[in-house]
Amino acid sequence: MSEDFVNxxxxxxxxxxxxxxxIIEVTDEQRIYVPRFCYHEKLTVAANCRMCLVEVENAPxxxxxxxxxxxxxxxxxxxxxxxxxxxxxxxxFLLINHPLDCPICxxxxxxxxxxxxxxxxxxxxxxxERKRVVKDKNIGPLISTDMTRCIHCTRCTRFTEEIAGxxxxxxxxxxxxxxxxxxxxKTVDHExxxxxxxxxxxxxxxxxPFRFRARSWEMRxxxxxxxxxxxGTNLFGHVLRGKLLRVVPRMNEEINEIxxxxxxxxxxxxIYAGDRVxxxxxxxxxxxxxxxxxxxxxxVVAGLKKISTEKGAGQIGMxxxxxxxxxxxxxxxxxxxxxxxxNIDHRLRQTDxxxxxxxxxxxxxxxxxxxxxxxxxxxxxxSNLRNEVPMMAHRIRKAAVGGxxxxxxxxxxxxxxxxxxxxxxxxxxxxxxxxxxxxxxKGKSAKGDHRKIIDSLNDGAAGMxxxxxxxxxxxxxxxxxxxxxxxxxxxxxxLGYIPDGGNAVAGCLAGVLPHRDAGGKSTSAEGLDVPxxxxxxxxxxxxxxxxxxxxxxxxxxxxxxxAAADLVVAIGSYASDTLKEYADxxxxxxxxxxxxxxxxxxxxxxxSVAGAAALIxxxxxxxxxxxVLGNLLGLEGFDYQxxxxxxxxxxxxxxxxxxxxxxxxxRANTEAxxxxxxxxxxxxxxxxxxxxxxxxxxxxxQESPASPAIASF
Amino acid sequence: xxxxxxxxxxxxxxxxxxxxxxxxxKFPEGKQRSALIGSLLAAQHxxxxxxxxxxxxxxxxxxxxxxxxxYEVATFxxxxxTKPVGRHSISVCTNISCMLNGCDRIVDHxxxxxxxxxxxxxxxxxxxLKQEEECLAACDGAPMxxxxxxxxxxxxxxEVDSILDGLE
Numbered sequence: 001m002s003e004d005f006v007n008x009x010x011x012x013x014x015x016x017x018x019x020x021x022x023i024i025e026v027t028d029e030q031r032i033y034v035p036r037f038c039y040h041e042k043l044t045v046a047a048n049c050r051m052c053l054v055e056v057e058n059a060p061x062x063x064x065x066x067x068x069x070x071x072x073x074x075x076x077x078x079x080x081x082x083x084x085x086x087x088x089x090x091x092x093f094l095l096i097n098h099p100l101d102c103p104i105c106x107x108x109x110x111x112x113x114x115x116x117x118x119x120x121x122x123x124x125x126x127x128x129e130r131k132r133v134v135k136d137k138n139i140g141p142l143i144s145t146d147m148t149r150c151i152h153c154t155r156c157t158r159f160t161e162e163i164a165g166x167x168x169x170x171x172x173x174x175x176x177x178x179x180x181x182x183x184x185x186k187t188v189d190h191e192x193x194x195x196x197x198x199x200x201x202x203x204x205x206x207x208x209p210f211r212f213r214a215r216s217w218e219m220r221x222x223x224x225x226x227x228x229x230x231x232g233t234n235l236f237g238h239v240l241r242g243k244l245l246r247v248v249p250r251m252n253e254e255i256n257e258i259x260x261x262x263x264x265x266x267x268x269x270x271i272y273a274g275d276r277v278x279x280x281x282x283x284x285x286x287x288x289x290x291x292x293x294x295x296x297x298x299x300v301v302a303g304l305k306k307i308s309t310e311k312g313a314g315q316i317g318m319x320x321x322x323x324x325x326x327x328x329x330x331x332x333x334x335x336x337x338x339x340x341x342x343n344i345d346h347r348l349r350q351t352d353x354x355x356x357x358x359x360x361x362x363x364x365x366x367x368x369x370x371x372x373x374x375x376x377x378x379x380x381x382x383s384n385l386r387n388e389v390p391m392m393a394h395r396i397r398k399a400a401v402g403g404x405x406x407x408x409x410x411x412x413x414x415x416x417x418x419x420x421x422x423x424x425x426x427x428x429x430x431x432x433x434x435x436x437x438x439x440x441x442k443g444k445s446a447k448g449d450h451r452k453i454i455d456s457l458n459d460g461a462a463g464m465x466x467x468x469x470x471x472x473x474x475x476x477x478x479x480x481x482x483x484x485x486x487x488x489x490x491x492x493x494x495l496g497y498i499p500d501g502g503n504a505v506a507g508c509l510a511g512v513l514p515h516r517d518a519g520g521k522s523t524s525a526e527g528l529d530v531p532x533x534x535x536x537x538x539x540x541x542x543x544x545x546x547x548x549x550x551x552x553x554x555x556x557x558x559x560x561x562x563a564a565a566d567l568v569v570a571i572g573s574y575a576s577d578t579l580k581e582y583a584d585x586x587x588x589x590x591x592x593x594x595x596x597x598x599x600x601x602x603x604x605x606x607x608s609v610a611g612a613a614a615l616i617x618x619x620x621x622x623x624x625x626x627x628v629l630g631n632l633l634g635l636e637g638f639d640y641q642x643x644x645x646x647x648x649x650x651x652x653x654x655x656x657x658x659x660x661x662x663x664x665x666x667r668a669n670t671e672a673x674x675x676x677x678x679x680x681x682x683x684x685x686x687x688x689x690x691x692x693x694x695x696x697x698x699x700x701x702q703e704s705p706a707s708p709a710i711a712s713f
Numbered sequence: 714x715x716x717x718x719x720x721x722x723x724x725x726x727x728x729x730x731x732x733x734x735x736x737x738x739k740f741p742e743g744k745q746r747s748a749l750i751g752s753l754l755a756a757q758h759x760x761x762x763x764x765x766x767x768x769x770x771x772x773x774x775x776x777x778x779x780x781x782x783x784y785e786v787a788t789f790x791x792x793x794x795t796k797p798v799g800r801h802s803i804s805v806c807t808n809i810s811c812m813l814n815g816c817d818r819i820v821d822h823x824x825x826x827x828x829x830x831x832x833x834x835x836x837x838x839x840x841x842l843k844q845e846e847e848c849l850a851a852c853d854g855a856p857m858x859x860x861x862x863x864x865x866x867x868x869x870x871x872e873v874d875s876i877l878d879g880l881e
Contacts, residue, residue, distance in 0.1 A: 161779075170781035172788045183781040184766055 006072040011079060017070040024052055024065035027078060034078050035087055035116050037094070037201045038153035039066035042258065043162055049094070049153050051116070053086035054078045062086035084120075091120040094151050097132045097176075098202070105149065107203030109216040113151065134179050139169075140187035141699035142194055142262060144211050150180050150204040156196040163259070164190040165397055165417025180204070189701045191390045191684065194265040198248060198258070209269050209696045210246040214238075222612035223250055225599045226264040227323040227502035227592040228691060231255060231369065231391045232601025233264050237593060242614025244268050244593045254370050255601070261390035262700070263684060263691060268593060270693030271613075277575045277588035278617025288580060293587075293618065293628075300585050301632045303567040304339065307539045313340035317533035319552075320346040320512050321545035322501020323688050324622065325597025326606070327646040329503070329510035331626035331638075332544055333518060338635035342514050342527025343538070346507035348552045349469070349500060349680055353515075353529045355478030358665030361520030362508035363472075365392075365602035366464060366496030366661050373398040377405040377421075377460030377493070379436075379453055381484055382429055383468020384414050387684040389498055392602075405456030407449070409433060411470060411679060421456050422449035427678075430476045433483040437668070440490040454491065463493030469500045473553060475677030478667045485663035495661045498602060502688070505600040509657075510650055519654045534558045540567040544622065545589070547689055549578055553680055571625055574689055588619035591690060595621040596643045604659045608647060725771050729759055733775055745776045749786045752776065753793055762802055762841070763794035791846055799834035799841035801880055804859045806845055810852035819856050822870045826877070840877070 005016045010027060017026040022045065027034050038049035047067035054065045057075035062083060065076075077083050095117060102108045134147040154171060157180065161167040168188045172181045182188060188196075196205050219238040224247070226233040234250035247268045249260040280296035281288050307315050318336055320329060329346065336344040347353075365372075372395035385393040400406045400418035407422035408414070409432055426432045439446040439454045446454070457463045465488045471480050488495040499505050511518035514527035528536065534548065534557050541562055548558035562568050562582035570583040573591045580586075589595070594615045598608040611621065623643050630638030640646050685697040692698075725733075736751035749772070756768045764787050773780035787793045794802075805823065807816050820831065823842055827835050834841040851857045854866025858873070865876055 167779040167781055170779075170785040172784060174789045181781075181784075183769075183779075183784050186781070 006070055006074075008070050008072070008074040008076065010076045012077075019070070021070050022066055023054060023056075023063070023068050023070060023074075023076055026070060027065060027076075032078055034065045035091075035120060036066060037112060037116075037151060038155060040155055040158075040199060043155060043158045043199075046154050046158065049151065050090045051087060051094070053083065053090060055080045055083040055086075088120045088122075091117060092122060092126070095121055095125065096127050097148075098151060099131060099148050101149070102203075105146070105203035106144075106206045106211060106216075107149075107200075111203060112201035132176060137181055138187070139182050140189065140193075140208075140701070141696045142208055142266060143188060143197060144206045144208040146204055146206070147179060147181075148204075149202045151202055152178055152180065153201055154180070155199040155201065156180060156205055159196050159199055160188070160190065160193070163195070163394070164192050165401075166190060168193070169196070187701060191261050191263070191386055192259055192394065194262045195249070195259045207246055207265075209266065213245050214240045219245060223609055224593065224612050225607045225609050226260070226267075227325075227599060228263050228267055228688060229261075229389050229391075229502055230365075230499040230504060230602040231389055232599050232603075232605060232607055233260050233391055234607075235260060235264060237268070237612035239613050244271060244613040254368065255605075256391045259391065259394065263390065263687075263697065266696045267691045267694050269696055270690040271573075271591045271593050272616070273574060273693035275574045275576055275693075276616055277573060277586050278619060280588060280618065281575065281586040283580075283584050293620075296585055296587060297628060297632055300567075300569050300587070300629065303569070303584070304540060304542075304633065307566060308339060311539050314343065314527075315539040316341045316542065317343040317528065317538045317540070318345075318512075318542040319348065319530060319533070319544065319546055319548055320344070320507065321551065321688065322346045322348065322499075322504040322507055323592070324503060324507070324545050325592075325595060325643075326503065326506035326510060326600060326650065327597050327623040327643045328544060328626060329507050329512045330518070330646055330650045331623055331630065332542075333511045334638070335626055335630055335633070335635070336527075337517075338630065338633060342523055342525055343533050344512055344527060345514050345530045345533070346501065346504060346512045348530055348546060348548070349473045349682070350477065350529075351473060351475050351531060351553045351677075351679075352477035353531075355481065355665050355667050356513075356515055356529070357522070358478075358481075358663060358667070359508075360497075360659070360661050361657060362505045362600075362604065362659065363467075363497030363499040363602075364505075364604055364659035364661050365498070366466075366494045368603050369395060369601075371462075372396050373402070375399045375404050375406075375460070375462050375464055377407075377456040377463040378466055379407045379409065379457060379464075379487075379493070380466045380468060381409045381433065381480065382471025382474060382679060383408075383410070383466065383498060384470060384681060385468065385498075386414070386416070388469050389602075392498070405452075405460060407453040407456065409436070411681070422453040424449055424453075429471065429474060430479045430483065433480060433487065437483055437487050437490065440487055457487075457491035457493050460493075463491055464496055465491075465493050466496045466498060468498045470679040470681060472497070472500050473679035475679075478665070482663065482665055482668035485665075486668045495663065497661065503599050505602065505604060506598065509600060509654060518650060519657060531557070534561045537561050537564050539565060541565050541569070543568065543570045543572065543583075545572050545689065547572075547574075547576065547579060550686070550692065551688070571622055572689070573619065574693065587625050588617065589622040589625055590615045590619050594619070595623070597621075597623065598643075598647050606647075606651075608644070723771050723774050724767065725756075725775055726759065729755060730775065733772070737776065746778055746782060748776065749778070749783060750790065753783070753787055757793060761797070761800060763796060763798050765795070765797075769795075791844075794841075797834075798843075799838050801839060801861055802841045802843050804843045804845040804849065806849040806851070806855070806857050806859075808848035810848070810855040811857060814855040816856040818870065819858065819868055819873060822873060826874070839880075 034052045036052040038046045047064045052065040053062035055077040136145045157169045172179045219240045222237045224235040224237045233256040234252040236250045238246045251258045279290040397418045405421035409424045413425045549555040552558045568583045569585045571587045593613045594611045596610045732755040733752040736748035737745045740747040769783045773783045832844045857866040
């Protein structure tokens with residue numbers, strides 16, 4: 001018997017428990033349910049709801065299972081008459097002030113209080129006094145409040161303090177007048193704030209855009225994967241009559257634990273935006289008209305063939321959103337090959353391609369997401385981490401709170417809600433990085449943050465240099481990467497990338513790159529990257545799920561080239577007024593909610609999902625549109641039956657690929673000539689077409705680069 | 714959170730800052746939240762006996778705490794006022810010992826004399842008749858009241874009059 005274990009008895013069954021464990025942790029492990037409201041395994045113990053009272057032998061009164069540590073020989077009874085009496089009495093207290101408005105409460109049917117009241121509540125109340133009423137607060141466009149329903153479990157306040165890292169909700173007042181509230185007039189703005197909805201055991205905090213839209217039991221729950229960042233966050237879509245009404249987290253401890261970011265939760269309200277295309281559309285003499293798929297596709301095929309024969313396939317360029325599925329990438333890549341062009345790319349915001357041949361097969365995180373929280377030291381280069389990858393930022397925050405030394409090298413100061421070891425905010429990222437390399441290399445004397453950063457990387461057993469979006473979009477990306485790789489070598493740290501785009505990894509694997517074929521194989525005829533395509537006024541552009549004027553590094557150039565092209569085919573879900581000006585054909589496709597497909601996250605993890613919601617109007621999944629295009633263009637091997645077949649074909653071709661971030665380039669010694677250039681910092685809720693159309697997200701106090709909230713620490 | 718935050722350039726007076734520093738020094742590094750009660754009391758004293766949005770935000774900034782944590786403390790403790798109140802804060806103890814010794818008479822008299830109900834301030838802003846929820850721990854001198862932190866015990870109606878008349 002190890003000293004770390006104690007023998008206890010639960011409901012008459014002897015069991016072992018680790019010393020220091022709380023009773024409720026042991027009963028949860030044993031799958032013995034003890035009712036609770038305030039206890040949550042991801043949060044600290046508050047012990048204020050008193051619902052988990054259990055009987056402990058020789059204890060003079062019932063004890064709270066969530067805050068009573070086990071002791072050797074302890075005998076716990078969770079369902080004895082005495083324990084149940086205590087639980088029922090607590091329930092009676094909790095219901096004194098709780099309104100009986102379940103029929104109009106969005107939480108109805110998925111409510112912990114409702115469920116437990118069934119088991120522990122009385123069918124009639126002994127109280128005839130008036131119930132208290134609490135005024136609702138406006139805490140922003142994402143979370144609705146019905147504070148009269150609150151039972152003061154404080155899960156939400158603990159979440160904002162412990163998980164989000166900055167307490168935005170608090171308990172105001174005392175006794176019967178106690179309320180959960182933000183500070184006077186403040187909204188809840190943290191990028192993970194929506195999780196308080198799932199934590200709230202009653203209907204006090206709910207999903208605001210979802211309010212009164214459906215009852216929980218009417219909806220179908222469908223697994224989804226978020227395409228909005230490279231985390232591959234697991235989601236459940238809740239669908240009613242084919243329409244996606246809300247998104248909630250799908251637990252996956254290896255990726256997103258039980259949380260999701262607000263972007264993942266609320267982006268779905270952009271899906272059914274007003275400019276959603278329901279029917280294929282073609283433009284003739286500046287006039288748009290809806291048409292049949294046959295007509296639209298015939299026009300695309302004729303147009304592409306004409307340009308291909310008259311001007312050469314090299315006059316066709318293809319731009320794909322980095323949020324497209326693996327299957328869409330694969331088919332687009334095959335389509336380009338079939339047409340004979342290698343002008344194909346998904347790296348829409350990247351600007352420096354000079355060292356692209358030294359790229360890894362795909363930009364790999366360099367570790368598993370779950371391991372981020374076990375880092376000892378990390379230097380994050382060029383990343384507005386909380387905006388780019390909120391769930392990874394949460395992991396890194398966990399590491400920092402646990403004592404890891406996290407440092408940043410960024411173009412500006414961003415607000416991090418954890419202790420930061422060193423923060424270099426500079427216009428000259430390559431220069432500062434070179435300075436860090438010099439310190440590491442020559443043991444050069446250095447002061448302040450440079451010294452601290454290098455020391456932390458040298459000291460930490462698990463050290464990492466993470467390259468973020470702002471590094472990858474930087475005009476001197478090649479130099480930054482080479483220097484980062486060198487620094488990683490010198491400090492024995494690993495090198496990691498935060499892929500720029502929800503499925504950028506799949507884009508690289510499928511060969512949606514001008515310089516590589518699928519699996520990172522070098523191509524015989526190198527094509528043009530995104531800026532080159534847009535700068536060279538090509539005759540035809542094929543756009544897959546992107547709006548180049550907003551999604552590309554240089555929107556103005558994009559607009560000019562697109563307007564001048566003979567043929568612009570937009571395969572997408574939306575037709576903005578701008579897009580209608582430059583496009584000639586719009587082929588409507590399903591959004592991420594409506595299409596089956598595979599997402600490969602930053603770890604290289606493949607996750608396939610079926611479409612959750614019904615397609616809108618005549619729109620079709622993009623992989624089907626591309627398949628038919630391939631057929632109509634007379635290309636070989638475009639006879640797929642389902643998207644799985646497309647995935648399997650590519651998976652087979654890739655066979656065993658091991659991710660490897662080792663850098664073999666030689667750009668570290670290059671003088672950082674254009675080091676002072678700026679990388680595009682896209683505000684969190686403007687990252688892709690769907691997010692941009694989500695009304696609730698657009699109404700938030702966005703932490704845009706221009707917002708002073710960022711700089712003020 | 715950040716080393717740069719050490720230089721404070723907010724609206725708190727130098728005396729306030731010194732006072733908060735004095736409180737913060739009593740607690741371990743990083744536990745500045747514990748200094749909140751002392752800091753808020755100091756702030757309240759400098760602001761005619763009540764706290765406002767500006768002050769709470771300033772104290773939060775100074776101590777580098779989320780402002781909602783300041784708000785929590787300010788609304789929890791009965792010695793903090795978050796709305797403007799009269800200059801002199803009068804608390805009559807109405808707990809058991811004082812009640813048995815006739816505090817009701819004292820309260821009634823005060824309400825009549827000042828023309829306000831418990832929990833209100835006089836129109837001229839001179840007096841605030843505070844709702845005292847707890848025993849003030851002076852049972853041996855019941856009935857008693859506290860004005861501006863000073864205890865007055867074994868009260869009679871006449872004594873209350875003379876005490877009030879003696880205030881500025």
